[in-house]
Amino acid sequence: MSGQNIYDNEAFFENFQNSRDNPVNFNDCIETPILFAMLPDLRGRSVLDIGCGMGQHARQYSEMGAESVLGIDLSERMLAYAREHNSADNIVYRRMAMEDIETIGQSFDLITSSLAFDYVSDFTGLMRKIHGLMKDEARFVFSMSHPIVTAWDGVYDRYTRTETGERLYANLRNYCLEGPRKVDWIVKGYECYHRTVSSLINALTGAGFIIEECQEAHISDEMRNQHPALFGGTIHRPEFIFFRCR
Numbered sequence: 001m002s003g004q005n006i007y008d009n010e011a012f013f014e015n016f017q018n019s020r021d022n023p024v025n026f027n028d029c030i031e032t033p034i035l036f037a038m039l040p041d042l043r044g045r046s047v048l049d050i051g052c053g054m055g056q057h058a059r060q061y062s063e064m065g066a067e068s069v070l071g072i073d074l075s076e077r078m079l080a081y082a083r084e085h086n087s088a089d090n091i092v093y094r095r096m097a098m099e100d101i102e103t104i105g106q107s108f109d110l111i112t113s114s115l116a117f118d119y120v121s122d123f124t125g126l127m128r129k130i131h132g133l134m135k136d137e138a139r140f141v142f143s144m145s146h147p148i149v150t151a152w153d154g155v156y157d158r159y160t161r162t163e164t165g166e167r168l169y170a171n172l173r174n175y176c177l178e179g180p181r182k183v184d185w186i187v188k189g190y191e192c193y194h195r196t197v198s199s200l201i202n203a204l205t206g207a208g209f210i211i212e213e214c215q216e217a218h219i220s221d222e223m224r225n226q227h228p229a230l231f232g233g234t235i236h237r238p239e240f241i242f243f244r245c246r
């Protein structure tokens with residue numbers, strides 16, 4: 001099975017679980033509302049959730065009327081949590097690297113993924129494999145870290161700040177240099193991949209997708225003002241990028 005498996009690292013898993021358990025987090029307050037607003041009607045549809053993690057979205061897709069949901073993920077810990085807390089009769093969780101999805105041997109009405117594509121080295125190849133699993137009229141809706149966020153290598157602060165610590169502006173480094181970025185974040189040598197916005201778009205269109213909608217992460221002024229430590233930076237840079245394709 002290919003792919004870095006950082007979510008089976010105990011410290012990393014615990015940190016992710018703690019942040020997911022707190023209702024004020026980036027997933028529930030920013031990522032999920034935007035992604036769900038881009039979804040088609042799920043009633044009677046077959047859904048594949050790539051990098052399903054702890055299964056929160058898979059369960060919501062089931063509750064939204066999906067006929068079947070297949071959640072795949074590399075991490076045993078994430079899948080164990082999903083099976084325990086987010087099961088339903090029409091959800092199957094399977095351990096699988098997204099790099100191997102062509103072996104699923106099934107096609108879907110909706111393929112979705114939340115914040116998992118940051119970890120794949122061959123994004124272009126993955127887009128082609130996903131295109132091969134789409135039924136006619138299917139939709140592909142996903143989020144990933146915005147390239148402005150992954151253009152960072154940990155050698156300087158993410159923000160330039162005032163003397164009192166207020167974020168003045170966001171920093172980025174080597175935006176035009178694509179490839180793996182290793183930083184010390186929760187664990188030493190956390191790795192994700194940086195790509196430019198044009199590379200994402202060209203990988204999608206090159207695989208045969210038509211892009212119907214693109215969104216960049218945003219949050220209300222009210223939420224940002226209520227939680228300045230967590231969300232204060234979101235005025236300077238979009239944390240995530242979203243696409244809906246057919």
Ligand SMILES: C[S@@+](CC[C@H](N)C(=O)[O-])C[C@H]1O[C@@H](n2cnc3c(N)ncnc32)[C@H](O)[C@@H]1O
Nearest residue numbers: 003007051052053073074075097098114116119
């Ligand atoms: C940031 S978490 C997001 C989990 C979930 N989609 C959510 O929104 O809460 C990224 C997930 O991608 C999974 N992942 C990372 N690399 C993967 C790979 N190569 N194949 C399948 N899953 C992978 C991780 O194990 C983790 O569960």
